[in-house]
Amino acid sequence: MRIASSVTGESALVKYLLIGLALIWLAGFLLLPLIVVFVEALRQGVGAYLTALVHDDALAAMRLTLLVSAIAVPANLVFGLVASWSIAKFRFRGRNFLITIIDIPFSVSPVISGLVFVLLFGAQGVFGAFLVSQKIQIIFAVPGIVLATIFVTFPFVARQLIPLMQAQGIDEEEAALSLGASGFRTFCLVTLPNIKWALFYGVLLCNARAMGEFGAVSVVSGHIRGLTNTMPLHVEILYNEYNFVAAFATASLLALLALVTLGLKTLLERRGGRDVKI
Amino acid sequence: MNVAAASSRVFARAPSVLPGFGLTLGLTLTWTSLIVILPLAALFWRASGLGFGGFVDLASDARVVSALRLSFVAAIIGAAFNAAAGLLIAWVLVRYDFAGKRLVDAMIDLPFALPTAVSGLALAALYAPNGWLGAPLAQLGIKIAFTPAGVVVACMFIGLPFVVRQVQPVLADLDRSLEEAAATLGASRTQTIVRVIFPAILPALLTGFALAFARGVGEYGSIIFIAGNLPFTSEIAPLLIIIRLEEFNYQGATAIAVLMLLMSFAVLLAVNLLQSWSRRRTGGGRHA
Numbered sequence: 001m002r003i004a005s006s007v008t009g010e011s012a013l014v015k016y017l018l019i020g021l022a023l024i025w026l027a028g029f030l031l032l033p034l035i036v037v038f039v040e041a042l043r044q045g046v047g048a049y050l051t052a053l054v055h056d057d058a059l060a061a062m063r064l065t066l067l068v069s070a071i072a073v074p075a076n077l078v079f080g081l082v083a084s085w086s087i088a089k090f091r092f093r094g095r096n097f098l099i100t101i102i103d104i105p106f107s108v109s110p111v112i113s114g115l116v117f118v119l120l121f122g123a124q125g126v127f128g129a130f131l132v133s134q135k136i137q138i139i140f141a142v143p144g145i146v147l148a149t150i151f152v153t154f155p156f157v158a159r160q161l162i163p164l165m166q167a168q169g170i171d172e173e174e175a176a177l178s179l180g181a182s183g184f185r186t187f188c189l190v191t192l193p194n195i196k197w198a199l200f201y202g203v204l205l206c207n208a209r210a211m212g213e214f215g216a217v218s219v220v221s222g223h224i225r226g227l228t229n230t231m232p233l234h235v236e237i238l239y240n241e242y243n244f245v246a247a248f249a250t251a252s253l254l255a256l257l258a259l260v261t262l263g264l265k266t267l268l269e270r271r272g273g274r275d276v277k278i
Numbered sequence: 279m280n281v282a283a284a285s286s287r288v289f290a291r292a293p294s295v296l297p298g299f300g301l302t303l304g305l306t307l308t309w310t311s312l313i314v315i316l317p318l319a320a321l322f323w324r325a326s327g328l329g330f331g332g333f334v335d336l337a338s339d340a341r342v343v344s345a346l347r348l349s350f351v352a353a354i355i356g357a358a359f360n361a362a363a364g365l366l367i368a369w370v371l372v373r374y375d376f377a378g379k380r381l382v383d384a385m386i387d388l389p390f391a392l393p394t395a396v397s398g399l400a401l402a403a404l405y406a407p408n409g410w411l412g413a414p415l416a417q418l419g420i421k422i423a424f425t426p427a428g429v430v431v432a433c434m435f436i437g438l439p440f441v442v443r444q445v446q447p448v449l450a451d452l453d454r455s456l457e458e459a460a461a462t463l464g465a466s467r468t469q470t471i472v473r474v475i476f477p478a479i480l481p482a483l484l485t486g487f488a489l490a491f492a493r494g495v496g497e498y499g500s501i502i503f504i505a506g507n508l509p510f511t512s513e514i515a516p517l518l519i520i521i522r523l524e525e526f527n528y529q530g531a532t533a534i535a536v537l538m539l540l541m542s543f544a545v546l547l548a549v550n551l552l553q554s555w556s557r558r559r560t561g562g563g564r565h566a
Contacts, residue, residue: 008454008457008458008461008470009373010467015374018366018369018370018374019370019374019376021366022363022366022367022369022370022371023382025363025366025367026367026382026385026386028411029363029434029435029438030385030386030388030389030435030438031385032404032410032411033392033397033400033401033404033435034388034392034400036400036403036404036409036410037396037399037400037403040403079305079306079309082302082305082306082309083302083306083309083310085298085302086298086299086302086303086305086306087306089294089296089299090291090292090294090296090299090303091291091292091294092291092292092299092303093291098306098307098310101310101314101315102310102314104314104318105314107492107496107542107543107545107546108318108496108539108542109495109496109497109498109516109535109538109542110394110496110497110498110499110516111496111498111516111517111519111520111535112321112496112516112519112535112538112539115321115519115523115531115532115535116317116318116320116321116535117317118523118528119317119320119321119324119528119532120316120317120320122528124526124528125320126320126323147313150313151313151314151317154313154314170294170296173296174295174296177295177296177297178295183296183297183298187298205390208391211393212392212393212394212395212396213393214393214394214395214498214499215394215498215499215516218498218499218520219519219520219523231393232393232394232395232396232499233395235395235396235399236395236503239399239503247399248399248403251395251396251399251400254392254393254395254396255392255396257393258388258391258392258393258396259391261391262384262385262387262388262391263384265384265387265391266380266383266384
């Protein structure tokens with residue numbers, strides 16, 4: 001092994017030079033932005049930090065962000081399970097095409113993801129006249145924010161589950177069914193335990209994006225304080241008002257969410273081993 | 279359920295004893311149509327209402343052209359930096375051991391996990407003329423924040439994980455015996471890296487580049503805080519869509535959006551071709 005690594009490795013000098021370069025790059029581009037958020041948030045002390053967080057508008061933004069993700073994440077969880085069952089456990093024509101369609105929201109600019117809902121439900125939109133006549137408001141209101149969030153997080157759960165369930169095949173389910181279990185029982189007792197880590201992983205990433213989405217939500221929200229302002233939008237408003245401490249304080253909560261997400265993700269990857277796809 | 283029965287017939291499937299195909303596929307198709315296909319159809323329907331001449335007029339507006347050019351050029355430059363840095367980082371993570379390696383590995387995904395508004399705020403604070411990086415750079419006469427260079431920096435931040443996460447698994451799976459064979463046959467280390475290792479990871483590197491590029495083109499949140507958003511100078515295409523919407527100029531917004539979508543679908547197609555090319559070359563059935 002020693003001999004092999006000497007012909008397929010680099011000299012110690014090159015090695016440490018490369019490690020050093022990589023670490024400097026990561027420190028400058030990833031670590032510094034993270035640190036600056038917390039430093040700016042605490043610039044005027046813990047008191048100012050906490051005052052900014054318990055402001056009514058900040059609390060309203062937190063509530064809305066939690067509400068939106070409490071609707072969008074379960075919706076995509078159920079969809080992900082249903083879609084991956086039909087796509088991964090059965091072979092049918094057009095399967096790969098369907099996977100491509102489900103992946104589309106990943107490759108669409110967040111701003112366009114918001115725009116499409118304005119074109120559908122806005123006052124000048126396809127259903128605009130109907131919605132106005134029924135006095136239903138979707139755009140510049142909470143339903144629009146929820147819809148845009150569901151759109152941008154649409155593929156997260158499904159894309160974790162489909163490759164895994166395809167790889168696992170249907171042998172175990174067939175065995176359970178042939179022993180007399182019902183379809184639902186088979187799903188709960190055989191399929192679900194096999195995919196639980198990938199499912200957690202998908203939900204985790206879905207939630208992080210749902211809570212942090214900015215572009216799409218910005219287009220449909222209308223930025224009404226206390227009503228249609230999510231946390232990322234609140235950050236922008238405060239920043240534009242030069243209220244930097246409050247902006248960075250709210251941002252630091254979102255950064256904490258990101259750190260927790262990364263920590264759990266790393267744990268899950270260790271737990272689920274190779275089941276979880278990056 | 280009609281949709282379920284119809285979907286079972288249309289999507290002629292191989293027989294299976296597992297239950298629930300009709301129901302789950304019916305639900306999947308319904309939900310996908312409502313959430314993804316209908317909204318995108320509205321966009322293209324709206325664009326078709328412009329007519330070809332109207333579309334070209336809106337798309338060739340000088341401000342639109344300059345915003346699209348900035349978004350694409352900055353995304354390409356950012357993705358090129360990402361390709362170089364991502365390759366280096368993936369190499370270091372796969373080939374060498376050092377203290378804190380697991381932490382570094384977990385940190386790579388930070389740009390994915392950090393909400394874009396937070397990244398934008400952080401980058402603006404860092405690169406502002408009085409910021410930690412902005413102040414020393416200003417002394418060297420380099421301005422990043424509120425210039426097109428700021429857009430590139432934001433693209434460099436958000437695109438990095440795409441390259442690392444594409445290259446890393448391929449590099450880890452690479453058969454070391456190929457390098458030993460090359461060395462045995464008299465290749466220098468440089469020759470081995472350039473002619474044995476690099477060709478093997480090139481498809482993954484290009485895929486990572488394309489994904490980082492696509493993300494940069496559409497990116498909004500992490501760019502607008504640092505860019506300064508001056509029309510014709512540092513105004514990106516997604517921001518111009520929002521400005522057009524605020525002017526109630528739905529046609530203008532639609533035209534820019536359709537142009538951006540068509541271009542990113544072209545990039546996506548290129549990624550798929552790259553991946554099938556690399557599957558053919560390596561003969562493996564790796565999921566992308």
